[in-house]
Amino acid sequence: MRDATPQTVFLKDYTPPEYLIDSVELSFDLDEQRTLVTSRLHMRRNPQSANQAVTLTLAGEELELVSIAIDGKPLAAGDFAISPESMLIHRVPQEQGFVLDIQNYINPKANTALEGLYLSGSMLCTQCEAQGFRKITWFLDRPDVMSRFKTTLRADKTDYPVLLSNGNKIASGELADGRHWVSWEDPFAKPCYLFALVAGQLECVADSFTTMSGRQIALEIFVEGHNVDKCSHAMQSLKNAMRWDEETYGLEYDLDLYMIVAVDHFNMGAMENKGLNVFNTKFVLARPDTATDSDYEHIEGVIGHEYFHNWSGNRVTCRDWFQLSLKEGFTVFRDQQFTGDRTSAAVKRIEDVNALRTRQFAEDAGPLAHPIRPEAYIEINNFYTLTVYEKGAEVVRMLHTLLGAKGFRKGCDLYFARHDGQAVTCEDFINAMEAANGVELTQFRRWYSQAGTPVVGVDQHFDAKTQQLRLILRQSCPATPNQPEKAPLHVPVKLGLLAPDGSPASIVFDGKTATEITLDLTESEQTFVFDKLAEAPVVSLLRGFSAPVNLDMPRSLEELAFLLRHDSDTFNRWEAGQQLAAKVIFALIEDLQNQRPLHLNALMAKAFHDLLAEEGDDLSYQALLLTLPDESYLAGQMRVIDVEAIHHAREFVKTTLAHDLRDDFERVYRIHHRDESGKFGADAIGRRRLKNACLSYLNQLESASSYALAKAQFEQARNMTDQVAALSAVVNSHHPDKADCLQNFYQQWQHEALVIDKWFALQASSHMPNTFATVQELMRHPAFDMHTPNRVRALIGAFSQANPLHFHAINGEGYRFLADQVLALNTLNPQIASRMVTGLAQWRRYDGKRQELMKQQLHRIVATEPLSKDVYEIASKSLA
Numbered sequence: 001m002r003d004a005t006p007q008t009v010f011l012k013d014y015t016p017p018e019y020l021i022d023s024v025e026l027s028f029d030l031d032e033q034r035t036l037v038t039s040r041l042h043m044r045r046n047p048q049s050a051n052q053a054v055t056l057t058l059a060g061e062e063l064e065l066v067s068i069a070i071d072g073k074p075l076a077a078g079d080f081a082i083s084p085e086s087m088l089i090h091r092v093p094q095e096q097g098f099v100l101d102i103q104n105y106i107n108p109k110a111n112t113a114l115e116g117l118y119l120s121g122s123m124l125c126t127q128c129e130a131q132g133f134r135k136i137t138w139f140l141d142r143p144d145v146m147s148r149f150k151t152t153l154r155a156d157k158t159d160y161p162v163l164l165s166n167g168n169k170i171a172s173g174e175l176a177d178g179r180h181w182v183s184w185e186d187p188f189a190k191p192c193y194l195f196a197l198v199a200g201q202l203e204c205v206a207d208s209f210t211t212m213s214g215r216q217i218a219l220e221i222f223v224e225g226h227n228v229d230k231c232s233h234a235m236q237s238l239k240n241a242m243r244w245d246e247e248t249y250g251l252e253y254d255l256d257l258y259m260i261v262a263v264d265h266f267n268m269g270a271m272e273n274k275g276l277n278v279f280n281t282k283f284v285l286a287r288p289d290t291a292t293d294s295d296y297e298h299i300e301g302v303i304g305h306e307y308f309h310n311w312s313g314n315r316v317t318c319r320d321w322f323q324l325s326l327k328e329g330f331t332v333f334r335d336q337q338f339t340g341d342r343t344s345a346a347v348k349r350i351e352d353v354n355a356l357r358t359r360q361f362a363e364d365a366g367p368l369a370h371p372i373r374p375e376a377y378i379e380i381n382n383f384y385t386l387t388v389y390e391k392g393a394e395v396v397r398m399l400h401t402l403l404g405a406k407g408f409r410k411g412c413d414l415y416f417a418r419h420d421g422q423a424v425t426c427e428d429f430i431n432a433m434e435a436a437n438g439v440e441l442t443q444f445r446r447w448y449s450q451a452g453t454p455v456v457g458v459d460q461h462f463d464a465k466t467q468q469l470r471l472i473l474r475q476s477c478p479a480t481p482n483q484p485e486k487a488p489l490h491v492p493v494k495l496g497l498l499a500p501d502g503s504p505a506s507i508v509f510d511g512k513t514a515t516e517i518t519l520d521l522t523e524s525e526q527t528f529v530f531d532k533l534a535e536a537p538v539v540s541l542l543r544g545f546s547a548p549v550n551l552d553m554p555r556s557l558e559e560l561a562f563l564l565r566h567d568s569d570t571f572n573r574w575e576a577g578q579q580l581a582a583k584v585i586f587a588l589i590e591d592l593q594n595q596r597p598l599h600l601n602a603l604m605a606k607a608f609h610d611l612l613a614e615e616g617d618d619l620s621y622q623a624l625l626l627t628l629p630d631e632s633y634l635a636g637q638m639r640v641i642d643v644e645a646i647h648h649a650r651e652f653v654k655t656t657l658a659h660d661l662r663d664d665f666e667r668v669y670r671i672h673h674r675d676e677s678g679k680f681g682a683d684a685i686g687r688r689r690l691k692n693a694c695l696s697y698l699n700q701l702e703s704a705s706s707y708a709l710a711k712a713q714f715e716q717a718r719n720m721t722d723q724v725a726a727l728s729a730v731v732n733s734h735h736p737d738k739a740d741c742l743q744n745f746y747q748q749w750q751h752e753a754l755v756i757d758k759w760f761a762l763q764a765s766s767h768m769p770n771t772f773a774t775v776q777e778l779m780r781h782p783a784f785d786m787h788t789p790n791r792v793r794a795l796i797g798a799f800s801q802a803n804p805l806h807f808h809a810i811n812g813e814g815y816r817f818l819a820d821q822v823l824a825l826n827t828l829n830p831q832i833a834s835r836m837v838t839g840l841a842q843w844r845r846y847d848g849k850r851q852e853l854m855k856q857q858l859h860r861i862v863a864t865e866p867l868s869k870d871v872y873e874i875a876s877k878s879l880a
């Protein structure tokens, strides 16, 4: 909990560690409430450190000391001092290395924050990133201290038959009183944030993988007995990831064993601990009847992400936590490439950009904006952000675009060769890219230090006489906290030209001819001239979303419809449809605000009619083309967010399209409606997506036949994608059987926690009128539990982050509710509490009344004592 003034940590204050820990011998006498930790640290002074002080400061929190000795000699009370966050040893041997022995007790059961060693159900597990290891024992808990770990676990054999840690199992045996022990050794030096242990009654699903050099790796997934039938997809995903990293990056796995453990209680998605990943069950367990197609894809993506960390994160790690994007931005980029290769690259890119623009752009435009390499933090756990992860991945993607796939690979090869076994910085990554490609990326580096989303404005002039198109690009970036002035960035702008008939036009630029080029926008304003154009072309700009910027390029509805029909760039084709819909919706919002009657623009209906007549081969992509921009995406485009007008205008478009094109939606629904449960090929998934997109439109009709359609699909579905799509339709309508459907679904799935999470989330995000009352009722439901992060996210998270209409109710009940829950979580699980506060951070974007109501709740939170650093930092920065 918070001291009087929480300290800020600054990047500029970084200094190398004064001491090093070459190796560690840990042993654990495991017990739910009283685990004894025995630690032997082989330490020495760091020759790289300039500091000559003879004191040693170790981090440690919530630990009960039993004994401490240096080189076998117990320390006297006056030799050291313990504070709530550290231990200071006044004098340690300087000349040669020394051995520090510590014994301490910890209480896993009392650990509801889920960092350090904690209980998940009846299983003991650890989470050490970022600074959880200090809740296990006193240590130099910083990523630039890398040590070899040997770990022995002792525990009751009945309660904890499986005992796991990093590396290879080297010995095991029996003890008296029904206890047993297992020893593990990790041959690779690592920072303590990658340490892990797991103990429990677990079943093992085993397989193997033969690496490119012919080594056989044992693969083991550990789950509770009732989940053994939901591991095959995760296992296949792991093998796919291992092969992909060999083929794409030339990177091979290094240990002989790779273990994954799935736990019910986890603050994040998963964790890349060396050789022993710990996963949120959400990203492991899948069976066709319990997991949706999107769940299947996310599982493969997260399994890939953690696996790829073995190189980008573990073999080469971060020097300090300000460099977090070094491993996260890079690894997200790698997992995006992987999923793109495994599924539809077009769909994956659209999904990623959509998430970036709706969520990261909001972060970048608000009080919590920070560069992908932050310069200061109070609580590092608050910096596992969309900016560090998703914008970080965009920055790596821009390097890939600028250097080309081959050049990027050369840069990666050099980075891994230079820094294997080291803890390094983002600067080292760019240096390797430069050196391997003989280029200079001085200006590009600004992406690491500058926060905010740049705006790129466009002017174009076509001269029929000279047959030239002049394109004037301007860039600017709004001020962000502590960064009032911004310098121009190096923005790669991918471009194509379309002839008036929709065919690609040749690009003659700088004396060269191409069908697509990448412009280097480096100045605040720059003019690009294209030659030999007989007619004015239509410009397709920022193809593939080649840079994380806001493009300010006014276009007519006709031009957008043209691009939606003809653009050969799958991203920009989809984008044209989104812009078209957004433009139509914004016009309707104005009509609503001025009490004018609403009419749907005929061009929009025509565009959708054409889309529904199309027979494309990527049906998931077709489904995306039919999806209207999200309410939160639209909100991000408004100066003052009008939650209600956005909702009603968007609903009006959806309902009118459903009425006008009912036959088309029904026809496409029928074409693709069939039972392909258990099939996960692109075709089967695409058919489900397209069909369910149609269902969602038809559901707007609120008619006997639309009710029958949803109900029939709900009852007949034999896969979770179709079942949950149908239930969502029922929940988001006045369906007469809503209560029954919800009840039946609950009955059917009450023993599958991940499915019940969907049940909570669906109800919490419904736009139907009585949602807030339902949410309050669900808080009292026996299956709701504040100690389970997935459940909290499913109910409180979904309501506050995926239900703008009801969360932002003008009477302030949503805000009050959220603050109540934040304060309840503050003492229980600060990380989850602070994630929930972000629902209030965007208060400046709303009208005066809502601003006041949101601020009131933020003030209430900040005034609470005691307040965790996590919540304090987010709430106070939101108000600043």
Ligand code: 0A1
Binding pocket: 115, 127, 129, 130, 267, 268, 269, 270, 271, 272, 305, 306, 328, 381, 384, 831
């Ligand atoms: N490194 C993990 C994410 C992670 C971060 C922090 C955690 O606890 C505070 C847990 C997991 C990843 O990127 O997958």
Ligand code: ZN
Binding pocket: 305, 309, 327, 328, 331
């Ligand atoms: Zn990661």
